[in-house]
Amino acid sequence: MLVLGIESSCDETGVALYDSRARRLLAHGLHSQVAMHEAYGGVVPELASRDHIQRTLPLLEEVLQRAQCDKAALDVIAYTQGPGLAGALLVGTGIAHGIAYALGRPLIGIHHLEGHLLSPLLSDDPPPFPFVALLVSGGHTQLMRVDGVGRYRLLGETLDDAAGEAFDKTAKLLGLPYPGGPALARLAESGDAGALTLPRPMLHSGTLDFSFSGLKTAVLTAVQKRGHAGLDDQARADIAAAFQEAIVEVLVAKSLAALQHTGLDRLVVAGGVGANQRLRSALGAALAKRRQRCYFPELEWCTDNGAMIALAGALRLESGIERATTHYGFSIRPRWDLESLGGPESVHESVDARRS
Ligand code: KG4
Ligand code: ZN
Numbered sequence: 001m002l003v004l005g006i007e008s009s010c011d012e013t014g015v016a017l018y019d020s021r022a023r024r025l026l027a028h029g030l031h032s033q034v035a036m037h038e039a040y041g042g043v044v045p046e047l048a049s050r051d052h053i054q055r056t057l058p059l060l061e062e063v064l065q066r067a068q069c070d071k072a073a074l075d076v077i078a079y080t081q082g083p084g085l086a087g088a089l090l091v092g093t094g095i096a097h098g099i100a101y102a103l104g105r106p107l108i109g110i111h112h113l114e115g116h117l118l119s120p121l122l123s124d125d126p127p128p129f130p131f132v133a134l135l136v137s138g139g140h141t142q143l144m145r146v147d148g149v150g151r152y153r154l155l156g157e158t159l160d161d162a163a164g165e166a167f168d169k170t171a172k173l174l175g176l177p178y179p180g181g182p183a184l185a186r187l188a189e190s191g192d193a194g195a196l197t198l199p200r201p202m203l204h205s206g207t208l209d210f211s212f213s214g215l216k217t218a219v220l221t222a223v224q225k226r227g228h229a230g231l232d233d234q235a236r237a238d239i240a241a242a243f244q245e246a247i248v249e250v251l252v253a254k255s256l257a258a259l260q261h262t263g264l265d266r267l268v269v270a271g272g273v274g275a276n277q278r279l280r281s282a283l284g285a286a287l288a289k290r291r292q293r294c295y296f297p298e299l300e301w302c303t304d305n306g307a308m309i310a311l312a313g314a315l316r317l318e319s320g321i322e323r324a325t326t327h328y329g330f331s332i333r334p335r336w337d338l339e340s341l342g343g344p345e346s347v348h349e350s351v352d353a354r355r356s
Helices: 034-038 045-066 086-103 112-122 163-173 180-188 213-230 233-262 277-289 307-319 338-345
Strands: 002-007 012-019 024-032 076-082 107-111 131-136 141-148 151-157 266-270 293-295
Touching: 002 045, 002 086, 002 307, 012 045, 012 307, 024 045, 024 307, 034 045, 045 086, 076 086, 076 112, 076 307, 086 107, 107 112, 107 307, 112 131, 112 141, 112 266, 112 307, 112 338, 131 233, 141 233, 151 233, 151 338, 163 180, 163 213, 163 233, 180 233, 180 277, 213 233, 233 266, 233 277, 266 277, 277 293
Parallel strands: 002 076, 076 107, 131 266, 266 293
Antiparallel strands: 002 012, 012 024, 131 141, 141 151
């Protein structure tokens, strides 16, 4: 089965072709809007939608050409139906339906976070089920138990800001350009994380939930305390390093607690913040010590892409939990709970990590 994947939920247009029989990604293309949004210090939804309109079809032509494949060979179209920016989702969803209707092919709407959750399966050394997934993106921070395709149990999540959002907002406070996460991580390399002490929110809460808004406020206080004159390059780098260390320590501690709670020994990290090298090395070291295994998707699959959407579509159809539809009327789901995907088994578990 040849699956076309289209991703357009935020500021990246992604298109990919996945061959489910050969279990192989044939080609993929990505256009990032980062340069366009940079001038505004964040994503401007209307500009994002307009750019997706211009990029999607040329990207599709490029991907088909690279895979040496004709449109007529496509079996099914997978597209990101939500969650995300409504206008941006409408573009990808509309184009997906246009292609499907023109070719007489069925479609499947994909939950963006399911794409992230399953993206490590694109790697050459994919994790077997079951595993715990740490999903850390610009909009979400969740720990999930993943027993199979569509079988997701929420163990804990952020009560306020997502990890990527905390990186982005803190970066802004430090005068760094959008997107803040990678810029802050780069600045942190020349900083001393021990130069100041920042809180580790909810580290000892006894649950697997997170909270990052207090950390951002602590950074604001540290910045204000130094004043304009005291905030030289070294001070900014120190704050960046201390912030990164605090967030990484909480993510590592909660991930270890989730493994202990579930009795599983495999952790999969997905989402844009999974590209953070400090998080990768800290998690890798902590799990290796316990003889547990940490799986990271390749960097290109950490951030938004079309390949994870094509893969999620292929896996949902193969596993039989969903059928592709030839109903060409469409809707988007800008807000969509991941747990609602898998039926009764996928529920939010109430976790008291102290008792596990
Ligand atoms: O998964 P993603 O590409 O988009 C969403 O679905 O949100 O994640 C984007 C987020 C942004 O907040 C970005 O700043 C963050 O991931 N990010 C990073 C790094 N690379 C991307 N955060 C920390 N360190 C990085 N190296
Ligand atoms: Zn994402």
